[in-house]
Amino acid sequence: MFVLKNKNQMDKAITRCRQIRPTVKFDCFGRYRVSGSKGGYYTVICRKDERGIKTVECTCRAGDRGIPCFHAASVLGLHIWLSKQRQATN
Numbered sequence: 001m002f003v004l005k006n007k008n009q010m011d012k013a014i015t016r017c018r019q020i021r022p023t024v025k026f027d028c029f030g031r032y033r034v035s036g037s038k039g040g041y042y043t044v045i046c047r048k049d050e051r052g053i054k055t056v057e058c059t060c061r062a063g064d065r066g067i068p069c070f071h072a073a074s075v076l077g078l079h080i081w082l083s084k085q086r087q088a089t090n
């Protein structure tokens with residue numbers, strides 16, 4: 001799990017994501033599954049706590065150690081877009 005602070009921390013992960021082009025599956029809002037570079041799927045969970053701190057969890061090894069991974073990078077665009085849609089309708 002890592003805290004989402006700024007876009008720069010995701011730079012490397014975004015580059016990897018563009019190279020690998022993983023498949024993203026939508027489970028529900030804040031919960032996605034992303035294909036790994038060696039097959040299989042990892043679950044990515046995006047959350048915002050009551051203090052407004054955004055955290056991203058991924059079930060891969062990097063995510064486990066708190067390193068932003070390309071799985072997280074690949075769902076962030078979608079997640080941010082969905083959050084905006086939700087805010088617009090609330």
Ligand SMILES: [Zn+2]
Pocket residue numbers: 042058059060061062063069070071072
């Ligand atoms: Zn990951």
